[in-house]
Amino acid sequence: MAQILDGLKISKDIKQEIKSEVDEIVSSGQRPPHLAAILVGENGASKAYVSSKVKDCKEVGFKSSLLKFNDTITETELLSEIEKLNADSDIDGFIVQLPIPKGMDEEKVIEAISPEKDVDGFHPENFGRMALEMEAYLPATPYGIMTLLERYNIPTQGKHCVVIGRSRIVGRPMSILMSTKGNPGNATVTVVHSHTQNIEEYTKSADIVIVALGAPKYLKGDMIKDGAVIIDVGISRVEDEGPKGYHLEGDVDFDSCVEKASWITPVPGGVGPMTRAMLMKNTLLAYKRKF
Numbered sequence: 001m002a003q004i005l006d007g008l009k010i011s012k013d014i015k016q017e018i019k020s021e022v023d024e025i026v027s028s029g030q031r032p033p034h035l036a037a038i039l040v041g042e043n044g045a046s047k048a049y050v051s052s053k054v055k056d057c058k059e060v061g062f063k064s065s066l067l068k069f070n071d072t073i074t075e076t077e078l079l080s081e082i083e084k085l086n087a088d089s090d091i092d093g094f095i096v097q098l099p100i101p102k103g104m105d106e107e108k109v110i111e112a113i114s115p116e117k118d119v120d121g122f123h124p125e126n127f128g129r130m131a132l133e134m135e136a137y138l139p140a141t142p143y144g145i146m147t148l149l150e151r152y153n154i155p156t157q158g159k160h161c162v163v164i165g166r167s168r169i170v171g172r173p174m175s176i177l178m179s180t181k182g183n184p185g186n187a188t189v190t191v192v193h194s195h196t197q198n199i200e201e202y203t204k205s206a207d208i209v210i211v212a213l214g215a216p217k218y219l220k221g222d223m224i225k226d227g228a229v230i231i232d233v234g235i236s237r238v239e240d241e242g243p244k245g246y247h248l249e250g251d252v253d254f255d256s257c258v259e260k261a262s263w264i265t266p267v268p269g270g271v272g273p274m275t276r277a278m279l280m281k282n283t284l285l286a287y288k289r290k291f
């Protein structure tokens with residue numbers, strides 16, 4: 001039976017470390033770090049994520065600002081809100097919660113964010129810096145996974161890591177970070193996606209499988225090898241009859257994979273909380289203006 005990579009616990013440790021630093025900053029008379037979030041429209045999951053970010057800020061002692069707009073806001077208006085945050089010296093970092101309403105140009109919106117305030121690490125300048133192994137704001141989910149592997153001392157050097165999915169915010173940056181020089185890092189990486197034939201051929205030979213597809217229970221136990229490390233990035237809301245009306249499902253069929261894996265992340269309580277903790281970390285870095 002696999003051991004659990006407890007993202008919830010590690011995220012609490014990280015938030016505690018951040019809080020200690022913030023306490024010192026504040027007791028020396030300086031203002032605390034300040035994160036802002038832009039939320040457009042009424043997506044239920046987005047609202048929940050953004051309010052959890054506000055809660056995280058409170059926990060670590062950051063100031064936070066939430067800017068909410070109706071989905072009637074035009075792209076031009078949104079871009080001018082971004083400009084205001086770029087220019088506001090009281091704000092260290094901000095994010096534009098994705099997805100933004102259909103019809104808006106996501107690329108243009110992300111490029112409008114000043115790279116120094118792009119604590120999501122989504123701006124092409126940060127992506128490029130990351131890929132070149134320069135200091136950069138790393139996207140929170142891949143950064144969270146790297147941190148989780150680091151804190152559990154999971155060996156990655158020379159291991160075969162299969163990343164399922166090639167999204168801009170998870171799969172692709174994840175594949176880059178795993179192949180990057182360092183520890184964790186130095187892995188041999190295969191990226192598989194919707195055009196890959198016989199995905200199981202790759203996953204069966206993987207020492208580490210990172211699944212970021214958004215397909216509930218996609219990865220089954222018979223697709224992995226004994227002792228593999230399984231990282232589940234999926235967080236699909238699946239409707240049910242319970243009081244909330246839904247529950248979360250990962251991309252990993254936990255029950256069949258837990259039998260074979262050596263380490264596995266749960267959903268909830270795995271990668272999701274790490275993502276949130278790394279956003280706090282990036283905001284602290286932005287405050288300190290490291291790069």
Ligand SMILES: Nc1nc(=O)c2c([nH]1)NC[C@@H]1CN(c3ccc(C(=O)N[C@@H](CCC(=O)O)C(=O)O)cc3)C=[N+]21
Nearest residue numbers: 049095096097098099120235268269270272273275276
């Ligand atoms: N600009 C932007 N930045 C993001 O980082 C971003 C985004 N847009 N859009 C949506 C995705 C998704 N995302 C999650 C963060 C935390 C959890 C999380 O904390 N999950 C908990 C469960 C939360 C629950 O119960 O619903 C867990 O897995 O244990 C999940 C998902 C950030 N995203």
